[in-house]
Amino acid sequence: MSDWIDIASLDDVPQRGARVVKTTQGCVAVFRTANDEVYALDNSCPHKGGPLAEGIVHGASVTCPLHNWVFSLETGLAAGADEGQVATYRARVLDGRIELEAAFLAARSAA
Amino acid sequence: MTQKLIIIGAGMATGRALETLLETAPDAYDVTLFNAEPRGNYNRIMLSPVLAGDKTYAEIETHGAEWYAQNGVTCRFGERIASIDRSAKTVTSENGDVLAYDKLMFGTGSNPFMIPLPGHDLAGVIAYRDLEDTERMMALGPDNRCVVIGGGLLGLEAAAGMAARGVDVTVVHIMGHLMERQLDEAAGYLLRRALVDKGITIKCAANSKEILGKDGHVRALLLDDGTELPCDLLVMAVGIRPNVALAQQAGLAVGKGIHVDDQMVTSDPDVLAVGECVEHDGAIFGLVAPLYDQAKVAAKTLLSEEAAFVQKELSTKLKVTGCDLFSAGDFADGEGREDIVFRDPARGVYRRLVIENNVIIGAVMYGDTADSNWFFGLIKDKTDITEMRDTLIFGPAYQGGTPLDPLAAVAALPRDAEICGCNGICKGQIEDAIAAGATDLGALKAVTKASASCGTCTGLVEQVLAVTLGDDFVMPAAASICACTDMTHEDVRRMIKSQRLTSMPAVWQECGWKTSCGCHVCRPALNFYLLADWPLEYADDPQSRFINERKHANIQKDGTFSVVPRMWGGITTPDELRAIADAADKYMVPTVKVTGGQRIDLLGVKGEDLPAIWKDLNDAGMVSGYAYSKGLRTVKTCVGTDHCRFGTQDSTGLGIKLEKTLHGAWTPHKLKLGVSGCPRNCAEATCKDIGIICVDSGFQISIGGAAGMDVKETELLVQVASEEEAMDVIKAITQLYRENAKYLDRIYKWMAKVGLDWIEARVVTDQAERAALVDRFEISQSIYRHDPWAAHVKEKAKRYQPLARLDLEAAE
Numbered sequence: 001m002s003d004w005i006d007i008a009s010l011d012d013v014p015q016r017g018a019r020v021v022k023t024t025q026g027c028v029a030v031f032r033t034a035n036d037e038v039y040a041l042d043n044s045c046p047h048k049g050g051p052l053a054e055g056i057v058h059g060a061s062v063t064c065p066l067h068n069w070v071f072s073l074e075t076g077l078a079a080g081a082d083e084g085q086v087a088t089y090r091a092r093v094l095d096g097r098i099e100l101e102a103a104f105l106a107a108r109s110a111a
Numbered sequence: 112m113t114q115k116l117i118i119i120g121a122g123m124a125t126g127r128a129l130e131t132l133l134e135t136a137p138d139a140y141d142v143t144l145f146n147a148e149p150r151g152n153y154n155r156i157m158l159s160p161v162l163a164g165d166k167t168y169a170e171i172e173t174h175g176a177e178w179y180a181q182n183g184v185t186c187r188f189g190e191r192i193a194s195i196d197r198s199a200k201t202v203t204s205e206n207g208d209v210l211a212y213d214k215l216m217f218g219t220g221s222n223p224f225m226i227p228l229p230g231h232d233l234a235g236v237i238a239y240r241d242l243e244d245t246e247r248m249m250a251l252g253p254d255n256r257c258v259v260i261g262g263g264l265l266g267l268e269a270a271a272g273m274a275a276r277g278v279d280v281t282v283v284h285i286m287g288h289l290m291e292r293q294l295d296e297a298a299g300y301l302l303r304r305a306l307v308d309k310g311i312t313i314k315c316a317a318n319s320k321e322i323l324g325k326d327g328h329v330r331a332l333l334l335d336d337g338t339e340l341p342c343d344l345l346v347m348a349v350g351i352r353p354n355v356a357l358a359q360q361a362g363l364a365v366g367k368g369i370h371v372d373d374q375m376v377t378s379d380p381d382v383l384a385v386g387e388c389v390e391h392d393g394a395i396f397g398l399v400a401p402l403y404d405q406a407k408v409a410a411k412t413l414l415s416e417e418a419a420f421v422q423k424e425l426s427t428k429l430k431v432t433g434c435d436l437f438s439a440g441d442f443a444d445g446e447g448r449e450d451i452v453f454r455d456p457a458r459g460v461y462r463r464l465v466i467e468n469n470v471i472i473g474a475v476m477y478g479d480t481a482d483s484n485w486f487f488g489l490i491k492d493k494t495d496i497t498e499m500r501d502t503l504i505f506g507p508a509y510q511g512g513t514p515l516d517p518l519a520a521v522a523a524l525p526r527d528a529e530i531c532g533c534n535g536i537c538k539g540q541i542e543d544a545i546a547a548g549a550t551d552l553g554a555l556k557a558v559t560k561a562s563a564s565c566g567t568c569t570g571l572v573e574q575v576l577a578v579t580l581g582d583d584f585v586m587p588a589a590a591s592i593c594a595c596t597d598m599t600h601e602d603v604r605r606m607i608k609s610q611r612l613t614s615m616p617a618v619w620q621e622c623g624w625k626t627s628c629g630c631h632v633c634r635p636a637l638n639f640y641l642l643a644d645w646p647l648e649y650a651d652d653p654q655s656r657f658i659n660e661r662k663h664a665n666i667q668k669d670g671t672f673s674v675v676p677r678m679w680g681g682i683t684t685p686d687e688l689r690a691i692a693d694a695a696d697k698y699m700v701p702t703v704k705v706t707g708g709q710r711i712d713l714l715g716v717k718g719e720d721l722p723a724i725w726k727d728l729n730d731a732g733m734v735s736g737y738a739y740s741k742g743l744r745t746v747k748t749c750v751g752t753d754h755c756r757f758g759t760q761d762s763t764g765l766g767i768k769l770e771k772t773l774h775g776a777w778t779p780h781k782l783k784l785g786v787s788g789c790p791r792n793c794a795e796a797t798c799k800d801i802g803i804i805c806v807d808s809g810f811q812i813s814i815g816g817a818a819g820m821d822v823k824e825t826e827l828l829v830q831v832a833s834e835e836e837a838m839d840v841i842k843a844i845t846q847l848y849r850e851n852a853k854y855l856d857r858i859y860k861w862m863a864k865v866g867l868d869w870i871e872a873r874v875v876t877d878q879a880e881r882a883a884l885v886d887r888f889e890i891s892q893s894i895y896r897h898d899p900w901a902a903h904v905k906e907k908a909k910r911y912q913p914l915a916r917l918d919l920e921a922a923e
Contacts, residue, residue: 007915015287016654019914030914034296034628035443051670051718054658056631059444063631065658065666070631074446098914 004092004099010036013098018053018062021100028089029053030098031073033060038098039073040091046084114213116140116413117202119192119357123399124386125218126152126174127406128413133182136414142184143210145202148241149189151175156399158245159430162272168242195361197379214413217358217369217377217384221351221397226260230322231347235329239269239348251344253277258332258342260319262289264429266348267306271431274311281312281340283319283332288616293427293438295627297454298461298477300616305434305459314338316650353388353395368395373419375409385409391420398425426487428480435476437483440490441465442473444627453504456621462504463627469497482506521574530575531568536561538575545579552576569602593632595624600636600853607640613648615641615655629655636854639741642777643849646891662911663899664721665739672721673714675738676728677774680748680766680786681709690731698724708745708783710738722908725900734774736899741855742777743784746770747795751788751805760805762788765834769803769841775896776845776888779852779861784841797825800858801841806830810837814844814870815859823859826867829875843874843884850887 013019013032020027020043027043029052037060043053050066060073070079076086090101118125121144132140150172157171179186193205201211223238225231237244248269251257255278259270262284270280282289288299289306303313318335322345331341353368364370364378368390375383385405387396396402404420411418426439442465444450453462460478464471464486470493474486485507489496502509526539536559544558552573555561562569577584591597598606603622612618615637619629629637634655641649653661664672676691695703695713702714716724728735737743746769749755751762766786776782785796786803796802798818802825804811809832813825828844831837844858847870852861862870873880903911 005917012909012914014654014910019910021915022913022918024918027913033444037443037445048668049670051666054662054666054670054718056634056657057654058630058634059626059628060446060448061630066668068631072446077446 003102004094005102007098007100010038010093010096010098013038016057018055018057020051020053027051027053028100028104029062030091030100031057031062033057033073036093038091038093040089040100040104041071041073041076042087044086045069045071046078046086047082052086113138113141115211116142116214116216117210117212118142118144118216118218119202120218120220120386120388121146121148121150121152121174121186121188122218122220122386123152123155123173124220124402124406125216127403128216128218128385128409129174129182129184131407131410132413133184135410137182139414140214143187144179144184145187145190145192145204147189147191150242151179151186151188153242155241156430158239158242159268159272162245162248162269163275163432164272165432192357195357197361197382200381213381215382216409216413217382217388218386219354219357219388221353221387223347224350224352225347226319226349228319228322230324230329233322233324233329234327235343236322236345236347239265239346240351244346247344248273248278248346249276251276251278253279255279255343256341257281257344257346258283258340259346259348260332261346261348261350262286262313262315263292263348263350264290264427266346267302268430269346269348270311271306271309271434274309275432280310281314281342282306283317283334283340284313284315285318287316289313289315290429290436290438293475294436294477295442295463295475296616297452297463297620297624297627298436298438298475300614300620301459301461301477302429302434302436306431309433314340351387351397353390355388358384358388366390371420373408373421374412375405375420376412383409383412392422394422398427400425424487424491426483428483435478435480437476437480437487438474439483439487440471440473442475442627448472450627451500451504452625452627454620454623456623461620464504466496469495469500471496482508518574518578521571522578530571531559531561541572541575542579545576550576550580550583570597592636593630595626595629595633596622597625598622603637604640604644604851604853607644613641613645615652639777639779639854642895643891646894659739660741662718662721663725663736663738663740663903664716667714669715671715671717673712673739674716674721674724674728675706675710675712675735676733677735677738677770678710678733679770680746680763680768682763682767683711687731687733690728690733694724694727697727706745709747710745719911719913722904722911726904729898729901729904734898734900737774740777741780742775743770743773743782746773746784746786747799748786749788749793751786755788757791758788758805759807760788760810760834762786762794762803762805765803765805765810765837766794768834768838772838772842772892773845776849776892777895778845778849779854780857782845782848782858798822799825801825801844803837803841808832810834812837812840812844815862815867817857817859819857821859826862828867828871839881839885840874842888843881844870846884846888846891847873849891850884 016034018029018031020029028040029043031039043051045064047069050064052062054065055062061070063070069082071086076088078084089104092099152174154171154173160166191205192202194203201209203209223240237247257273257278257280259266259282262282270282274280288296289302320335321333323331323333329345331339333339355365355369358369359365369384369388371377371384371389371391375385377384386402408418408420424440429436449466451464463475465473471489476483496503499510524538528538530536530538540559549555549558562572592600606622610621618637638652638655642651658666664674698720700713704712706712746766748763748766752758783799784801785794785799787794787796788805798816802813811830813827816825817823
């Protein structure tokens with residue numbers, strides 16, 4: 001089994017946008033920044049469960065669409081006065097394809 | 112004993128390798144050089160200056176025939192190698208000569224990548240790679256047109272070179288801004304502006320569809336959107352690919368390029384490779400600096416000396432006169448990374464440093480690149496910049512001294528120094544006005560007009576106030592849009608209009624944004640301002656919209672959505688009701704509710720079902736898409752003359768007309784209307800943003816009502832006699848509100864700032880102004896009055912589906 005799972009083409013996700021990947025343990029949001037970097041986070045805000053994939057992406061952060069909490073795409077940590085963290089998974093772009101680390105699936109099914 | 116070295120390719124890398132080899136040990140090898148091009152080595156990166164007419168070919172030739180002769184190199188120019196036999200250690204040239212080698216060196220370079228568009232093989236479609244291509248471009252003159260596909264380094268150099276010869280050049284670039292790999296959006300905007308000034312047409316975010324020909328020769332490029340760009344020559348400059356065919360055929364290890372180790376040796380110990388054809392540690396190379404490093408290492412390896420190639424930070428410069436830009440390192444945003452951004456809108460200067468752990472890891476500079484080498488040095492050396500952080504962005508000249516008091520510079524200005532460029536106001540006039548009692552910005556504006564136009568000098572005027580008044584003056588802290596800028600909404604709106612800013616990067620640059628690309632607070636506001644002011648030029652950015660507008664549905668607390676099909680003026684039909692009921696059944700809508708605006712709300716629709724439910728409702732003739740937008744929501748009506756015994760006018764009919772006219776109109780905040788057929792006001796029109804009460808003698812239009820966090824009654828603006836005039840007044844109010852209000856201010860809040868009289872003067876008293884507002888409203892509506900549901904069902908349905916489903920395969 002390879003270490004990385006091919007998910008989709010980079011172009012399938014809009015710049016400064018996100019799409020979700022469905023897993024048995026719920027949805028993971030895959031973000032693409034203006035600089036074509038990709039990040040994968042749980043698609044659920046620790047505050048009230050807002051779908052982060054629907055938020056506004058700015059720099060390497062996303063703002064939750066429900067109550068405007070801001071999270072770092074790199075660490076999953078809430079910014080400013082808010083406290084909380086979203087689980088992050090390793091993601092990369094190789095030859096225009098988005099890949100997630102295989103270990104992430106294992107981690108999620110063990111969760 | 113002299114060994115035999117065969118080199119394939121006379122490019123910059125093998126040229127430098129040969130130079131180093133011959134300088135160190137001129138007799139170590141008997142060298143034979145094959146080259147497919149019928150000439151020796153020239154400085155390929157100087158082709159752009161040749162194209163632009165700044166240099167001649169003779170000036171860029173580095174190794175001519177005499178040089179090789181003097182150094183005893185046997186040259187086989189214009190000859191290709193057909194095959195290599197590594198076990199016999201021989202090469203066979205294309206005319207059948209077999210030559211033995213002890214060492215073989217690949218320098219086969221790279222091939223320009225040609226997009227396989229239909230028509231790419233037509234005559235007149237070329238790459239930009241060698242002297243022949245350059246000569247083709249140089250043959251064009253002022254009567255010719257050329258299209259360049261690719262807004263990267265090479266494409267822009269080709270375009271600028273031809274433009275300098277008077278050729279009519281258009282650059283077509285697929286990405287949103289030029290040189291996106293080297294520049295961020297702000298620097299890309301400045302570069303675009305400079306190239307447009309040179310007469311080059313730039314089309315970004317443009318997709319090429321087909322190359323059109325006539326009699327076997329290119330005649331035009333066709334874009335996705337149907338635009339045809341006529342041309343006599345089409346240059347494709349979209350990238351290069353390492354030329355590995357021969358190496359592959361010879362059985363060497365090849366990935367993206369020919370695999371080499373740190374000594375530039377391939378998978379065969381007797382075969383080396385240098386330059387653009389190699390892949391080292393996963394990287395391939397297109398810039399000249401690492402090629403020269405590789406060449407030196409290869410020469411040493413050939414002489415059995417120790418050397419190792421190390422990849423280093425790279426920098427880029429564009430060789431276009433008048434476009435000074437520089438970029439190096441990694442300038443992507445990221446956690447733990449900080450930005451220092453410096454913008455000087457007046458000089459067109461932009462500098463951005465990206466810092467991580469007190470070390471500069473990336474730099475982008477435009478307009479003033481004098482200090483770029485110094486910054487590049489800091490990046491390469493990983494210098495700790497903690498000590499110089501305060502003045503770092505100003506460059507080496509400012510290091511080591513004490514930071515200047517910004518006010519000292521203002522204090523030192525002479526009395527005749529111009530402060531406000533728009534109105535030609537000098538420092539002396541401002542000082543005099545202050546002495547005469549104008550002690551705040553508002554008073555100064557009123558007396559001198561300083562900062563009363565575009566507003567860019569506001570900060571400077573305040574500094575003059577501070578210097579003149581000393582402790583008596585407190586710098587005002589007007590609320591800025593967000594932390595990205597010090598400017599207020601009003602200032603930014605003024606700048607967008609007065610400076611004709613038509614893109615977000617333009618606003619970021621000209622208004623001195625402190626971040627590289629905004630945040631979730633300012634981007635939706637800027638997106639609105641730009642589309643309100645430039646409906647024809649600006650392309651709406653969905654990623655700068657809140658989710659309700661991006662998906663045309665209201666997000667609920669559990670992440671599901673609510674869908675509200677439009678019922679014009681609150682009127683529906685049994686067929687529409689059936690379609691709504693069917694949709695509610697089919698998509699298992701848990702709640703069906705009538706809204707305050709007399710519409711039916713389907714609550715609890717799954718995000719991925721949105722395109723399907725829209726399609727069903729669309730098929731039944733219903734449109735919508737703005738039910739939760741900062742735009743027209745609903746026009747609430749009573750039944751009017753049709754059924755009511757008191758009704759004075761056809762209020763339902765007017766409501767339908769208004770809704771059909773206004774739907775799709777983006778506004779600073781939501782816009783709700785009500786039309787009542789008589790003063791009994793059953794539609795509750797007097798607590799709407801715009802309310803209409805029909806009376807016997809006509810239509811009373813009142814504005815500024817609210818029934819949300821604030822409850823307000825509307826104020827009467829005007830009574831008009833005809834329905835037609837009522838429509839015009841309402842369009843004019845909407846347009847005035849859209850052009851002037853701060854984002855997220857309802858009409859009543861905006862009215863509190865500008866006053867009802869001010870609005871009345873424009874939409875009631877001044878007939879010409881009203882007509883102009885109506886015209887601008889219609890222009891904008893020609894773009895935005897459409898059904899976004901239908902568009903999304905057709906073009907974007909895929910975006911609503913999961914990117915991938917890993918829940919199915921992992922189910923065991």
